[in-house]
Amino acid sequence: MPHWLQLMMDSFPTLLWAGVKFTVPLTLLSFAFGLTLGLITAVTRLFGPTPLVLIARFYVWVIRGTPLLVQLFVIFYGLPSVGILLDAFPAALIGFTLNIGAYSSEIIRAVIASVPKGQWEAAYSIGMNWRQAMARTILPQAARVAVPPLSNTFISLVKDTSLAAAITVPELFQAAQRIVATTYEPLILYIQAAIIYLALSSVLSALQVRLEKRFSRYGGMLEANR
Amino acid sequence: MPHWLQLMMDSFPTLLWAGVKFTVPLTLLSFAFGLTLGLITAVTRLFGPTPLVLIARFYVWVIRGTPLLVQLFVIFYGLPSVGILLDAFPAALIGFTLNIGAYSSEIIRAVIASVPKGQWEAAYSIGMNWRQAMARTILPQAARVAVPPLSNTFISLVKDTSLAAAITVPELFQAAQRIVATTYEPLILYIQAAIIYLALSSVLSALQVRLEKRFSRYGGMLEANR
Amino acid sequence: MIELSHIRKNFGDLQVIDDISLKVKEGSVTALVGPSGGGKSTLLRCINLLEIPTSGTIRLGEAVIEFAPGKKVGWDAVQKIRRQTGMVFQNFQLFPHRTALENVMEGLVTVLKWPREKADARARELLTKVGMAHKIDAWPSTLSGGQQQRVAIARALAMSPRVLLCDEPTSALDPELATEVVEVLSKLAAEGTTMVIATHDLRLASRVADHAVFLEAGKVVEQGAADRVFGAPEHERTRRFVSSISAAVQSGYGEGI
Amino acid sequence: MIELSHIRKNFGDLQVIDDISLKVKEGSVTALVGPSGGGKSTLLRCINLLEIPTSGTIRLGEAVIEFAPGKKVGWDAVQKIRRQTGMVFQNFQLFPHRTALENVMEGLVTVLKWPREKADARARELLTKVGMAHKIDAWPSTLSGGQQQRVAIARALAMSPRVLLCDEPTSALDPELATEVVEVLSKLAAEGTTMVIATHDLRLASRVADHAVFLEAGKVVEQGAADRVFGAPEHERTRRFVSSISAAVQSGYGEGI
Amino acid sequence: ENLDKIKKAGVIRIGTEGTYAPFTFHDAANKLVGFDVEIGEAVAKKLGVKAQFVEGKWDGLIAGIDADRYDAVINQVGITDARKQKYAFSEPYIASKAVLIVRDDNTDIKGFADLKGKKAAQSLTSNYGKMAEASGAELVGTDGFDQSIQLVLTRRADATLNDSLSFLDFKKQKADAPVKIVAEQAEASYSGILLRKGDDELVAEVNKALADIKADGTYKTISDKYFGQDVSK
């Protein structure tokens, strides 16, 4: 067996375990929370009163505008100076949630606004209130366009969780770096990590295809290869 | 003057210069190339013959699925083993272009598909060919929804360029790290870097607002706070 | 039932509804007729507040709302009016992500909280009435123009609104079907539903309307009993408008009859 | 000019056009009439290949295309046919991101490569003809139904197609305007444009059409000279359909005339 | 008062990278081991507490001690004047010599003086970076020794400076890598345990513990285990 294959096989369980223990939960939790936050932010920007709109815009501006790594640093190393000492995992979770919230809010805002006005009117005309119109008429139509960009965000997240290593979360990539430290084979180990990331994202890509199919089944648009 | 302020003022020109010299050109070039690649990929997936569709899907799958850092590593440290020795900047440019291409192709694909079929038909009915219909009828309408998610990608890119440090491009974040090495003030320097990133992204955010306004002026949708 | 007083509606500088006052009695049918761009759709949309009038007062049943430039209208008041009105849109506005049946069931299930089976049965009944029984599970994007319009009518009828606003409800229907739909609407009117119908189909209008309003450039040119407005219009303008059809009838297939 | 032979069109299992053969002479006007869902729009869309027929042959001028299940149609052939045809869609399909004027100019500038000023002048002229001079710079989303339809007609006319396909071109127009638009179309026909008009407005049909085709459930029930089909229909089904309007006229405002 | 806190908790929290062999790394069983780690454990034992390691990246390590995420950093932190200004150090617990590493086929560079105008691949946050710069080299920034070596191997950099112990470890792993040492720094540099300033009691206790483990042979055992020699001088 060649050296590199041996190395990959030896390191595989370690990496996988780090992935299962930290990367996956961090990804799933921060996506769930982040998407909720994104929806709230998007709705605020579209329909909220001006002060809230300004707050929402400020939030999106700061979070999108500064590096995630710095945000994690501030949460983990900076907040203690004002008396907030968070553990690494919750700190990472907060950082990623804030991030997903900001990015996804832009996507959600765009797709909500892309549903023709007449659909709101149709919903109102049968007596729906705003909430019902949103939930039953607008979002299901908006979802069709939202799935690919949101899954971009989701899939980026999977890999961005590696930044959590900077604040001491021993996730997948960190595990790879540990092995590199003793084997001096960064390329092999990183490719190994990449393969596991690829496997995780493939699950999401498959989900994306399913959702796209589901939300598009009502037709009215291009029939196209995918 | 407090220590931290002094430090920030001292380091500002160094960081700014690194930003102007490496971060900005890397961002602009890879976005321009990446967007072109994304458009080609999206169109291929929507309209291309099956073999090309499969190639495009494979490309998107691999690039979205694996960490950018690893891709940069493979291009920079891995390709030499097959005889391709790239300088750091071109290697980074290739890596980022491939990335933007994959992510933006998903967005472009979604928004192209979101334009109602009837618009293609209207364009064809006045004798346009596919190219004209795409350029003059479909893309301008698709752009309205595409701007926020694409600017997500663009703004992420600004900060992801810091990964180029891993393959020895002395960009903004690396400049900050160099100063950290002598001052041991990561938090201050990173916040300093974050401020410069924020300034760069603010330009993009402003551009986003303008483009959104421009592409939305024709109405037909929700009038909403932004 | 419905009372509009001094309603104005501006879009920017453009005054589209210019000081219109109108009373619609409970259980009556009012036809809004007039040239294209006259403001029929806008007036209908003002009644259920899809457009907020620039100024004026609207009374619908017990709900009264006064409008003035810059004055915000409470959501509750709006909702109160909308709950009592149904609307058939000029361009249908079906929910594309729901089948024909689901389109009709939507309000029953979501707003009136009917159990699904009951809503399903009612929706089927209505779709059958408008001749759409065979397309119950079709997506709107696969329906012909007239089929979409009939689903839209069924969707509005399903909610049994006290007031039904119809914007060109037969524009996409062939004469046979139009007659059938008109019959359905007449029956509804006879059962006490108040209706306001914007239409350029004067036959439809004269057939079902008690009251007719002739709108041009946002102003009421003439209004009164439908028979009188269509049969013996007072104003020169109205006369010309009404006669344009008789002219068409005489010169066209009318000869053949 | 146009010759359809044995055209069939299936959507999945649903056969929407069932073996239709049809000849349309150069410069003639053919009216497609029939109940909603009968296949009028689909047949029109098959002529300019917005729908690719499942089987059959289409000849349009010199271009001939044969269809068969599974057989791909060359883009060139399709484009050749589309360049000769214009279409007014049942739901207008204006370009929402272009003003009324730009909608009409679009084909002239992009396809025919006219200089902008020339295209602008032509577009203004056409919009004036359909009574839309005052809305030249309006976005489609701010136009009333009838106004949109008129822009759509102007857009199709602008290209001076050899064949003009109109899908319910007066459905959103009031009788006065409908008459005007019909006049514009008649004049065009007189100048040699070949027209196929799907309509449920039998008055319009009888006024402008030389030839009439009665379509039901994807089949031709009756066809022939328009006068004959409308005036003295042979088939029981056609007779009933045509009489539904006379009935409406008699019972409705027709009394008042 | 920090000392009291540590004693009371029964735990001393130590920040370390965990990716720097042979000082602080993970063995095949993924357990954190290494020279620094064992030194930390031995010191903790002398203090009568348990050692609890927190692993993070280098830039974070320093920030973490400011944010009170741990009490000490044991990670081959070189004792320099600049660092002494902000932090307290224990007495040195290891001495190492910087070596100059080039490709086997490189004949230009024979000593530190030849670095002038050449490219040196260095982790920017390390002391060696500064040493290379002082010799007139142009720095190519990397994230660590493994990358620095890669750059030298792919000829993107001419040389890299690092401590001899790391290089030995590297050669142990990759005996056939075409790199060699061409020069060694004359005077050794020392690393110590990094502590927060203003806690002289803790510094004193740590120094005492270091002295104790040297005295009772613990230090020698650890040193032999990882390097086969005494690395205290």
Ligand SMILES: Nc1ncnc2c1ncn2[C@@H]1O[C@H](COP(=O)(O)OP(=O)(O)OP(=O)(O)O)[C@@H](O)[C@H]1O
């Ligand atoms: N959102 C809007 N912004 C600006 N102008 C508008 C808007 N909506 C309608 N208008 C204008 O108001 C006028 C009245 O429009 P409306 O749709 O009420 O006409 P209508 O009587 O229903 O005509 P039609 O019979 O053609 O449907 C038109 O000139 C139209 O262009």
Ligand SMILES: Nc1ncnc2c1ncn2[C@@H]1O[C@H](COP(=O)(O)OP(=O)(O)OP(=O)(O)O)[C@@H](O)[C@H]1O
């Ligand atoms: N894309 C499609 N998929 C499935 N069925 C379709 C599709 N398009 C049209 N149909 C069906 O084909 C039949 C004919 O439709 P078409 O639009 O041609 O009717 P039409 O004669 O134009 O009717 P109308 O007068 O109501 O416009 C209808 O039953 C319709 O539901």
Ligand SMILES: [Mg+2]
């Ligand atoms: Mg209208």
Ligand SMILES: [Mg+2]
């Ligand atoms: Mg039709």
